[in-house]
Amino acid sequence: MTDRNNVSRRRFLQATGGTAAAVAIAGCTGGNNEGEGNGTGDGTQETTTTSGNESTTTEGGDSGGDSGGNSNMLQLANSTMTTLDPVAATDTASGRVIQQIFNSLMNYPNGETSVENQLAESYETSNDNKTYTFTLREGVTFHNGDELTAQDFVYSFERLAGSPNSKRSYFILDSLGVTHETEDDGEGGQTYSAGTLGVEAVDDMTIEMTLEKAFHSTLEMLAYTSFAAIPQGAVGETPADEMGSGGNPTQAYNEFATSAPVGTGPYEFSTWEQGTEAEVTAYSDYYGEVKNGGVHWQIIEDSQALYNYGQNKNSDIVSIPSSQYDPSKISIENEDDSGRKFGTYGPMRNGTTANYFSTPLLLTYYVGFNMEKVEKPVRQAFAYVMNQQTMVEQVFKGRGAPAYHLTPPPVYPNGNYKQHAEESYPYGYNQSQVDQARQVMEEAGYGPDNMYEVQWTQYDSTTWEEMAKILRDQLQAAHIKMNIEKAPFSTLLQRGGNGNLEAYTLGWIADWPEADNFLQLINPPQTDTSQADAISYLNWSSDNGDAAQQATDAWETVSNNLAPTDSAAQARNEAYVQMEEANWEDVGFLNVYHGIGERFWYDWLDIEPYGGMGGSRQMYNNATVGDRQ
Amino acid sequence: MSRWQYFLRRLLLSIPVVIFGTTITFMIIRLGPLDPAAAILGPGQASGPRAEELRRQLGLTQPLWEQYFDFMLDMVTFNLGNSWVISSGTPAYELILIYAPRTIWLGFWSVLIALFVGIPLGFYAGLNPNTFSDYTASFGGIVWRAMPNFWLAIILVSVLSQSEQLIGWDWKTWLITTPVVTPPRLGFMTEPLALITNPSESWPQLLGAIKQIAPAAIVLGSSSMGNEMRIGRTAVLETINSNYVETAKAKGVSNRTLVWKHVFRNALIPLVPIITGEAFLLIGGSVLVETVFAINGIGYLFFQAAIQGDLPLVGSLMFIFILILVGTNILQDFLYTVIDPRVGYDES
Numbered sequence: 001m002t003d004r005n006n007v008s009r010r011r012f013l014q015a016t017g018g019t020a021a022a023v024a025i026a027g028c029t030g031g032n033n034e035g036e037g038n039g040t041g042d043g044t045q046e047t048t049t050t051s052g053n054e055s056t057t058t059e060g061g062d063s064g065g066d067s068g069g070n071s072n073m074l075q076l077a078n079s080t081m082t083t084l085d086p087v088a089a090t091d092t093a094s095g096r097v098i099q100q101i102f103n104s105l106m107n108y109p110n111g112e113t114s115v116e117n118q119l120a121e122s123y124e125t126s127n128d129n130k131t132y133t134f135t136l137r138e139g140v141t142f143h144n145g146d147e148l149t150a151q152d153f154v155y156s157f158e159r160l161a162g163s164p165n166s167k168r169s170y171f172i173l174d175s176l177g178v179t180h181e182t183e184d185d186g187e188g189g190q191t192y193s194a195g196t197l198g199v200e201a202v203d204d205m206t207i208e209m210t211l212e213k214a215f216h217s218t219l220e221m222l223a224y225t226s227f228a229a230i231p232q233g234a235v236g237e238t239p240a241d242e243m244g245s246g247g248n249p250t251q252a253y254n255e256f257a258t259s260a261p262v263g264t265g266p267y268e269f270s271t272w273e274q275g276t277e278a279e280v281t282a283y284s285d286y287y288g289e290v291k292n293g294g295v296h297w298q299i300i301e302d303s304q305a306l307y308n309y310g311q312n313k314n315s316d317i318v319s320i321p322s323s324q325y326d327p328s329k330i331s332i333e334n335e336d337d338s339g340r341k342f343g344t345y346g347p348m349r350n351g352t353t354a355n356y357f358s359t360p361l362l363l364t365y366y367v368g369f370n371m372e373k374v375e376k377p378v379r380q381a382f383a384y385v386m387n388q389q390t391m392v393e394q395v396f397k398g399r400g401a402p403a404y405h406l407t408p409p410p411v412y413p414n415g416n417y418k419q420h421a422e423e424s425y426p427y428g429y430n431q432s433q434v435d436q437a438r439q440v441m442e443e444a445g446y447g448p449d450n451m452y453e454v455q456w457t458q459y460d461s462t463t464w465e466e467m468a469k470i471l472r473d474q475l476q477a478a479h480i481k482m483n484i485e486k487a488p489f490s491t492l493l494q495r496g497g498n499g500n501l502e503a504y505t506l507g508w509i510a511d512w513p514e515a516d517n518f519l520q521l522i523n524p525p526q527t528d529t530s531q532a533d534a535i536s537y538l539n540w541s542s543d544n545g546d547a548a549q550q551a552t553d554a555w556e557t558v559s560n561n562l563a564p565t566d567s568a569a570q571a572r573n574e575a576y577v578q579m580e581e582a583n584w585e586d587v588g589f590l591n592v593y594h595g596i597g598e599r600f601w602y603d604w605l606d607i608e609p610y611g612g613m614g615g616s617r618q619m620y621n622n623a624t625v626g627d628r629q
Numbered sequence: 630m631s632r633w634q635y636f637l638r639r640l641l642l643s644i645p646v647v648i649f650g651t652t653i654t655f656m657i658i659r660l661g662p663l664d665p666a667a668a669i670l671g672p673g674q675a676s677g678p679r680a681e682e683l684r685r686q687l688g689l690t691q692p693l694w695e696q697y698f699d700f701m702l703d704m705v706t707f708n709l710g711n712s713w714v715i716s717s718g719t720p721a722y723e724l725i726l727i728y729a730p731r732t733i734w735l736g737f738w739s740v741l742i743a744l745f746v747g748i749p750l751g752f753y754a755g756l757n758p759n760t761f762s763d764y765t766a767s768f769g770g771i772v773w774r775a776m777p778n779f780w781l782a783i784i785l786v787s788v789l790s791q792s793e794q795l796i797g798w799d800w801k802t803w804l805i806t807t808p809v810v811t812p813p814r815l816g817f818m819t820e821p822l823a824l825i826t827n828p829s830e831s832w833p834q835l836l837g838a839i840k841q842i843a844p845a846a847i848v849l850g851s852s853s854m855g856n857e858m859r860i861g862r863t864a865v866l867e868t869i870n871s872n873y874v875e876t877a878k879a880k881g882v883s884n885r886t887l888v889w890k891h892v893f894r895n896a897l898i899p900l901v902p903i904i905t906g907e908a909f910l911l912i913g914g915s916v917l918v919e920t921v922f923a924i925n926g927i928g929y930l931f932f933q934a935a936i937q938g939d940l941p942l943v944g945s946l947m948f949i950f951i952l953i954l955v956g957t958n959i960l961q962d963f964l965y966t967v968i969d970p971r972v973g974y975d976e977s
Contacts, residue, residue, distance in 0.1 A: 080933060083717055164686075165717075248711055249718040258719065274716060274727045275925035276812055298811055298923075301933075304783060305810045305923035308790045312801065314808050349791065 072293030073279075074605070074620055075315050077300050081278060084269065085235075085257040086228040087159055087166040093299075095225060096616040097272075100280050100295060101143075102228035102263030105134055105153070105207075106219050111618040112338075112611030113362070113410045113513040115223045119148065119264065129214035129563045134207045141285050142231050143268045150201035155232040157199045157209075162192050163239035165249060165257075168226040172197070175511055176221045177212040194240060214563040216572070217512035231262055266290045266621035275299055282621075290621040311350045316605040316625060318354060320345070327398045330356060339401070339409045339417075340609055345600050354600040357609045360401045360409045362510035363595035364518060370529075371588060372539040373502050377444035378452055378480060379587035382503070383427035384437035385474040390430075392593050395466045399598065402430070403591035405580045406508075406522065407515040410612030413573035420577070426584055437478035446479040453481045455502040459489045464505045467592070496537035499529035504537065507595075513613065515576040516558050522583050523555040524548045538588040545586030554578035604628050632966045639962045643955045648701075650951040655700050658940050658947075659693065665713050665938040687713065700944065709945040714937045715930070721945040724930060731812045732915055732926030738842050739850035739915075740907050747854035748900065751861025755896070756888065758866055766858065774855030782848045782921040786810060789844060805837045810923040813838035845922045849915055853907050860903055864896035898969050905961040 079093040086098050107118035117123075120134045140148040161172050161180065169192060172178050179198030182190040198210035211218065221227070235256045236242045244250040249257070256262070261269050266288060267280035281294035298314070300306045303321035310318030332343040339360045346353025369379050388402030404421035405412060412420075422429050428436070446452050456472075458464045465484065472482040482503075487495065495501050511517050520526060520535060524545075527538035542548045557575040561568035583589055597614055601607060607623040666683045684690050688699075703710060709721035716724060747770075754766040789809045792800040801809060815838055817823060823831040868874060869892055877891055916928035927946070934942040 080715070082715060088717060254718050258716065274719075274724065275929065276727075299925060300811065300923040301925065301929065302920045302923060305786070305921055308786050309808070309810050309923065312790050312809055314811075351794075 072625060073281075074292055074295045074623055074625055076295060076297050076317055077306055077309060077315050077319065078278065078297035079301055080275065080299060081272070083257045084261040084272065085165060085253075086156075086225045086230070086263075087163055087168055088257060089225070090167050092614070092616040097278055097280065097297065098225045098228070098261075099265075099617055099619055100267040100621075101261055101265045101269055102225055102230070103140075103265045104223055104225060104228045106223040107619070108220075108223050108611070108613045108617050110608045110610050111613040111615055113613055115219050118223075119229060123219075125564070129565070130211045132209045132211075132218060133202070134209070136205045136207070137287065138205070140264050140287050142229075142264050143262050143283055144231060145285075146231050148229060148264055149204045149232075150207045151204075152229050152232045153207050154199050154201050155234075156228065156230050158195070158197055159230070159235075159239045159242075160226055161197050162194045164243045165253060166239070168224075171221060171224060171226050176218060177215060179210045179212050194238065216562055216564045216569065217514050217517075218564065220512045220514070229264055230256075234262055266619060267294060270294065286621070288621065291624045292620065295620050310600075311348060313350065313352075313602065313628065316628075317599060317601045317607075318348070320348075320600055322397060322399070324349075325397055325399065327393075332356075337415065338611065340611075342609070348600075352602065354602060356598070356600055358596050358598045359609065359611060361595045361597050361614055362408050362410060362513055362612050363507060364403050364406055364408055365505070365507040365592050365595070366403070366406065367590040367592060368496075368501075368504050368506060368537060369588060369590070370499060370501050370504075370537055370539055371541075371544040371586065372499070374454055375444065375452070376545065376586065377440045377446075378454060379590070380427070380440050381437035381475065381478045381480055382471070383584075383587045383590050384433040384440065385471060385478060386427070386590060386592070387430060387432035388592060390432070391467055391470070394470070395463050396593070399596060400593040401596050403594045404429070406518045406583065406589055406591055407576060407580065408510075408518070408594045408612065411510070411513045411515055413515060413576045420580075424581070424584075432474065434474055434477050437475070441479045448479060451479050451481045453483065455483050455485060456505075457485045457487055457492060457495070457501050457503065458505040459492050460486055461505075497529060497534060499537065499539060501537055506536075514572075516572065519555070519558070519576055519579045522551060522579060522588055524552045527588070536589075540586065540588050545582075545588065547582035547585040550585075551579050551582035554582065602628070632970070636962060636966050640959060643959055647951055647955055650955075651701060651704055651948055652697075654944055654947040654951070655697055658943050659696060659700075665689070665940050704944070704948045709948075710941040712934070712939055712942045714939040715934055715942060721942055724942065725927065725946070725949070728925065728927045728930040730815050730818055731924050732919070732928060734813065734815060734818075734838070735842055735845055735849060735915055735919070735924060735926065738839070738846035739848075739853075740904075742846055742850035743853040743857055743907065744904065746850075747857030748861050751858040752865050752893070752896070754858070755862040755865025755869065756892075758862075763862075767862065770855040770858035770862075772855070773851045774859070776851060778848055778852065779917045779921065781851060782845070782918050785844050785848060786921055804840060805833055807837050807841045809844075810921075811841075812924045812926070813841040842924075845918050845924060849918045853903070857900060857903060860899055861896065864899050865892060868892045868895045894968070898965075901964050901968065902961055905957045905964070 078096060080091075081094045081097060082091055083089050083094055084098055084101065086102050089095055089098055103119050105118060105120040105123075106115040108114075109116050117137075119137050119140060121137045123132055123134045125132055134153075136148060136150060136153075142148060142152075157172060157178075160166050161169050161178070163169075173180060173192060181193040181196035183193040184190065200208045202208050215221075235253045236250065242250055242253045258272065259269075266283055266286045267290070268283045270279040270281045272278040277296065277298050279294060279296045282290040282292065298309065300309055303319065303323075306319045307321050307324055309315055310320075329345050329347070330343060332341045334343075335341045340357060341359075342357045343355075344353050345356040348354060367382065369382075371379070388404065392398060392400045392402050401409065404425050405417060407413070407417075409415075409417040427433065441452065456468050458468060465486070468482070468484045472484060475482050492501070492504060492506075496504060496506075508518055508521060522536065522538065522540065524538075524540040526534060527536050527540045528534055529537050529539055540548050540551070554575040557578075558572050561571040561575075597610065599609070599615060604626040605623065606626070607620070608618070610618040665687060666689070681690075688696065691699075702708075709725075711717075712719050712721060712724060750766045750770070754763040757763050786809055788795060789800040792798055801807065807813075814834060817831045817834050817838070820831075824835065874887065874891055877887055882891070915926060916932055918924075919926045919928050920932075931943070931946045931950075933939075934946065
């Protein structure tokens with residue numbers, strides 16, 4: 001938050017048929033392969049992992065048959081997990097299991113976007129909002145029997161910042177901006193200097209954390225499992241001890257990460273057989289309630305296999321891949337304020353009707369324009385012809401939410417997403433306005449004999465390709481000739497950074513649940529590709545957009561009001577809307593759709609719906625499993 | 630040159646083949662577009678100081694020739710290294726030990742089905758040429774051969790999952806309850822003695838494991854089954870019409886001795902390379918079938934490692950595959966030298 005030019009915080013999403021994102025694209029979710037994964041803030045890795053096609057899915061599971069069938073256990077499915085070390089996990093599959101075993105100071109209850117206390121009993125902030133003092137919940141024990149103390153958190157946070165195994169140190173050092181010192185790494189760079197983190201144990205039950213700058217989403221960041229408590233010294237006296245000779249992790253570390261993780265969560269680790277299954281069982285000394293015996297995950301990567309697994313009632317939650325998904329089988333019974341829809345899906349292949357719900361996730365896919373190269377009338381013509389609603393229906397069978405703002409609905413200022421879009425979207429809300437597109441192009445001097453040529457560059461994704469073809473045909477009528485080009489993801493980013501793209505496709509997933517995490521992408525000075533730290537490739541300036549100044553000013557307002565106070569939030573919210581509107585005017589990003597999370601589950605499972613942070617952040621201790629039929 | 634000299638020469642020649650194959654592997658994984666730093670950190674963070682630091686830690690910034698020699702030395706000394714991405718820090722050995730048994734179990738049964746169904750059928754057809762049963766067997770062989778693995782697998786999984794609705798017979802609960810997809814439990818493999826000491830528990834487990842692997846093994850074995858049938862038939866026909874069989878018949882060798890002693894052994898010769906060639910089923914050929922049946926075996930591990938840029942794991946697995954392939958080729962030559970005395974004699 002502090003320094004927004006930090007490249008390390010980028011989160012581009014690749015929506016290919018093969019990746020998480022894609023899944024999201026496909027609207028999927030719920031889970032398994034990254035399914036809902038998309039919802040997770042820390043899920044960058046999802047984009048690279050896994051399986052093929054736009055599956056979708058869910059946490060399926062194994063009920064039974066051979067696994068002994070303790071009917072108290074949740075039977076779910078997961079995709080390939082990599083580690084159980086909270087600071088090393090970057091994928092949702094691991095995150096899903098880690099969330100059950102470890103607790104943090106704060107938590108996203110059921111994966112919703114607002115946080116509540118978890119291991120923190122209470123907290124206080126200093127007047128300048130830079131110092132947070134947390135009082136820990138009494139009587140919390142680790143699975144090894146030790147009592148939780150403030151020193152455990154100091155150790156855990158130090159690991160997050162300085163462990164050679166940590167892949168999320170920027171969460172605490174940059175995003176949250178906890179005070180620390182750096183030292184030369186001997187190669188001309190700067191690294192974190194061990195033991196200098198601004199986190200202290202005031203007494204056994206009190207932690208004090210100092211930030212470099214006030215930050216509105218401090219508590220939200222602390223809810224990530226990367227910030228989870230592990231027993232002091234669990235993997236070595238100091239984080240540096242975790243690496244043995246030859247750059248390989250020590251035996252103790254490997255044990256912790258694969259076969260003996262210890263946390264304070266509702267479930268104790270039981271087994272994890274690589275590529276096969278993982279299981280956790282209820283922790284008897286948990287401070288809260290655990291209403292089931294445990295959770296078993298079968299690891300299944302293939303969407304079709306997963307589908308069969310669910311249809312055979314081996315899992316309580318089933319997965320429906322896009323190929324098997326029939327939108328007409330959904331009947332929605334009600335919808336809540338945050339856009340979650342509840343109903344049923346069925347009858348499925350096995351004759352049963354499953355419960356259904358969907359929720360928008362903190363995930364936006366967009367078409368970006370290099371404004372230096374693509375003229376404003378052309379960008380507006382794109383916006384006119386784009387009908388987000390039909391795109392979502394045609395390309396994703398409706399498994400996505402049309403996007404008008406860059407900020408996803410769950411975190412849109414004042415929950416005003418839909419109303420603002422309906423009333424003010426300038427390019428036709430759920431409409432394809434080819435006439436207006438032609439008109440704006442003709443006013444700019446283009447015609448049938450004088451077509452404008454534009455290059456569309458996308459990463460390898462069948463869904464983007466389908467959309468591109470629809471757009472290309474429509475734009476033909478507006479005197480625009482669009483060439484579709486595909487590039488590997490890394491090439492796309494590299495060319496973007498060099499300013500060599502015209503129209504390109506990308507997505508963004510939240511680091512923390514507030515609009516500024518998204519809107520930093522359209523802060524004009526940060527879109528200048530001649531700078532090394534550009535985070536999007538718009539080259540937005542007053543030369544090529546009338547609203548560039550408005551966006552710059554609004555971002556200035558945001559930067560000056562980062563404190564977690566109501567008045568600052570008020571100021572930020574107004575500025576967010578200003579930025580969205582500036583983007584509408586100049587069409588830097590043409591927002592296309594938001595990922596949604598879906599879940600299909602059998603009647604015998606009673607489970608709360610999850611929120612915008614995604615199902616992988618949901619803890620299962622309140623779910624109950626009845627008799628399987 | 631004696632045939633043992635010939636065999637020895639083949640053995641020595643395999644060394645440069647292994648080195649060449651391993652070198653190509655190195656080139657593909659290190660010179661290709663795989664970026665393990667990006668895979669570990671996530672694609673958005675593939676640049677910047679963190680990624681550079683990680684590349685340095687992983688040794689990717691050293692000169693390529695140095696990396697090459699390190700890699701070759703590690704492989705030759707069987708120092709297979711640790712996984713970087715899939716299961717960060719876990720030795721490749723351990724991962725192979727976890728994933729390989731299922732693939733071997735699957736490969737074992739699919740080769741067995743091919744051998745014990747394909748070859749007898751082929752021989753039967755060859756001994757009774759141009760009869761109705763020959764046509765039935767031959768046609769069956771062509772059909773099995775023609776059905777693509779991935780298609781057959783998907784159909785089979787679907788049908789077995791819904792067998793009760795479709796044909797009124799429930800596969801899942803037949804004999805012993807097993808799920809249609811997911812890997813079989815192979816616990817009995819580690820304690821084979823339990824089959825004797827604790828039969829009530831271990832035999833059902835063995836039965837379950839066989840039942841569970843059967844559909845996948847049939848799919849995987851189907852094409853080679855067809856192959857072996859066709860080639861077996863041709864080989865028998867060819868032998869049965871050769872002069873020495875005629876001679877044997879003329880001097881009154883009984884039909885039984887004729888078939889077993891003169892026809893069978895000679896007809897086996899063209900089948901040897903086909904059977905050893907099936908070793909590839911244990912590796913690449915099983916990836917698709919493993920995926921559809923959610924049997925996460927070695928093929929799955931290799932595929933995951935490849936798409937996630939887990940360089941040491943990909944390299945190690947590839948090296949092992951090369952060794953297996955070269956090994957089976959040597960085995961094939963060995964069988965040749967044993968079965969066919971003509972091999973190795975220099976004609977010139």
